[in-house]
Amino acid sequence: MGTQHHAPHGPAGVLDGVGPGALDGLRIADFSRVLAGPYATMLLADLGADVVKIERPDIGDDTRAWNPPADHEGTSTYFLSVNRNKRSVVLDLTTEAGLEQARALVAESDVVVENFRPGTMERLGLGHRELRARQPGLVYCSISGFGSGAGAAIPGYDLLVQAVGGLMSVTGDAAGEPVKAGVALVDVITGLHASLGILAALRHRDATGEGQHVEVNLLGSLLSAMVNQASAFAVAGVVPGRMGNAHPSIAPYETFPASDRPIAIAVGNDRQFAALAEAVGDPDLAADHRFRTNADRVAHRAALRDILTERLGASGADHWAAVLLAAGVPAGPVNTLDEAFAFAHELGLPGIVDIPAANANEAVGDPSRQVASPIALSGTPARYRMPPPRLGQHTAEILHRDSDHG
Known part of the structure; x- marks a missing residue:
C-alpha cells in the first residue's frame, strides 16, 4: 500500500496546525507514561490542549525503547503512536530542584495526569490533595491498575488485567487456551475513560471554579467494557466462556472460511x-x-x-x-492491517496523516506519519501541530518561558 494523503480538512483533521481547537488555552501537565495516560492526553492534545510531557532524564517514557520496530532515529513506533502534539520536558523528580520545577509547571496548568503506582505522587509532594490545596480549580487525573485501595501494590500491566479481569476467559477457541487481544485494549479503553472524566471535571470546574480528583483504573475499565458479557453475569449469573469468533446471543455472527481466506x-x-x-x-x-x-x-x-x-x-x-x-x-x-488502512482510505475515512517537518518545532528528519484522530468536529477539528517530541526537546523553551512568567 502506497503513501496515503488526505485533504487538509475533513475527518482526518487539519495538517497546518493553525486555527482554533476545542481545547485551546488548556494546559495539561502530563506525568503519565506507557499507554493509557499518553493515549488520553494525545486525544486532548489533538483537540487543542497544550500537553507538557514530563519525562525522566536519560530514559524518558519507557516506551521510547520498546522496539523493534523503530523510526530512523531509533525511537519506537510504540512511543510514536500516542505522543504527538506534545512537548517534552525532562525533570529529575528525585531531586528538590526537579520537584520545584514540576510544581511550577503544575501551577501553570489546568490538569495533571499521572499513572504512577498509587502513593508515589504523594511521596513526591505532588499528590492530589497537596496540589489542589494550592490550586482549588486543578483537575487531577490518576490512572492505576487496580485502584488506590487493596489493589494499589499490584502492577498495572495490560496483559495481567486481561487475564484477571476476565477478558482472556472469553477470547480464543473453546478447545484452546485463553488468548489476549492483539493490542493493549484495556489501556486504550482506560485512556478513553480518563479523557472523558477529565472533560467532565473541566465542565464542572468551568461552572463552579472547583477542580476535582478523577480516578480510573484498568480493572474497572475492563469490567465496564465487557458490557453484555459482564451483564450476563451480573443479571443472570451466567459465566461466559470462549466461543472463538462466535457470539453468545446472535447467529450467524462469526467468521467463515471462504475459498481463499x-x-x-x-x-x-x-x-x-x-x-x-x-x-x-x-x-x-x-x-x-x-x-x-x-x-x-x-x-x-x-x-x-x-x-x-x-x-x-x-x-x-x-x-x-x-x-x-x-x-x-x-x-x-478478515483484513490485514495494511488492507484495513487501504479500505478506510477507499471509504474516505481517516487513515494515515503526515505531519510536515515545518510544524515540528525543531524536529529533524522525515515528516512523522501518524494514525489520524477518529474524532471529527465540524468547527474545531483535530489539528496535527507537532510529531512526537524527542526526549527533552522543549525543556529549555518551557522552563525559561515559565520562569519569565513566575
Whole structure:
C-alpha cells in the first residue's frame, strides 16, 4: 500500500496546525507514561490542549525503547503512536530542584495526569490533595491498575488485567487456551475513560471554579467494557466462556472460511438472515424451522455453520463480501492491517496523516506519519501541530518561558 494523503480538512483533521481547537488555552501537565495516560492526553492534545510531557532524564517514557520496530532515529513506533502534539520536558523528580520545577509547571496548568503506582505522587509532594490545596480549580487525573485501595501494590500491566479481569476467559477457541487481544485494549479503553472524566471535571470546574480528583483504573475499565458479557453475569449469573469468533446471543455472527481466506458475517435480525440465505443460493434456509428466528439459529448454531461453510467455500471472501453487502448483509473479509488502512482510505475515512517537518518545532528528519484522530468536529477539528517530541526537546523553551512568567 502506497503513501496515503488526505485533504487538509475533513475527518482526518487539519495538517497546518493553525486555527482554533476545542481545547485551546488548556494546559495539561502530563506525568503519565506507557499507554493509557499518553493515549488520553494525545486525544486532548489533538483537540487543542497544550500537553507538557514530563519525562525522566536519560530514559524518558519507557516506551521510547520498546522496539523493534523503530523510526530512523531509533525511537519506537510504540512511543510514536500516542505522543504527538506534545512537548517534552525532562525533570529529575528525585531531586528538590526537579520537584520545584514540576510544581511550577503544575501551577501553570489546568490538569495533571499521572499513572504512577498509587502513593508515589504523594511521596513526591505532588499528590492530589497537596496540589489542589494550592490550586482549588486543578483537575487531577490518576490512572492505576487496580485502584488506590487493596489493589494499589499490584502492577498495572495490560496483559495481567486481561487475564484477571476476565477478558482472556472469553477470547480464543473453546478447545484452546485463553488468548489476549492483539493490542493493549484495556489501556486504550482506560485512556478513553480518563479523557472523558477529565472533560467532565473541566465542565464542572468551568461552572463552579472547583477542580476535582478523577480516578480510573484498568480493572474497572475492563469490567465496564465487557458490557453484555459482564451483564450476563451480573443479571443472570451466567459465566461466559470462549466461543472463538462466535457470539453468545446472535447467529450467524462469526467468521467463515471462504475459498481463499475467512469472511466475517454479522447477521443481527431475521430480515438479514433471509437476505443471506438468498445470497448464498439457499433461500429455503430462512423457512427451516431450525433457523426461523435468532433464538432458533443460536440453538442450532453448529448445523447452520456447516451449511454456510459449504456454501461460502465455493468462492473467495472478496466475492462474497460484495454479494452480501449488495444484499444488505453485513459482511467483510478478515483484513490485514495494511488492507484495513487501504479500505478506510477507499471509504474516505481517516487513515494515515503526515505531519510536515515545518510544524515540528525543531524536529529533524522525515515528516512523522501518524494514525489520524477518529474524532471529527465540524468547527474545531483535530489539528496535527507537532510529531512526537524527542526526549527533552522543549525543556529549555518551557522552563525559561515559565520562569519569565513566575
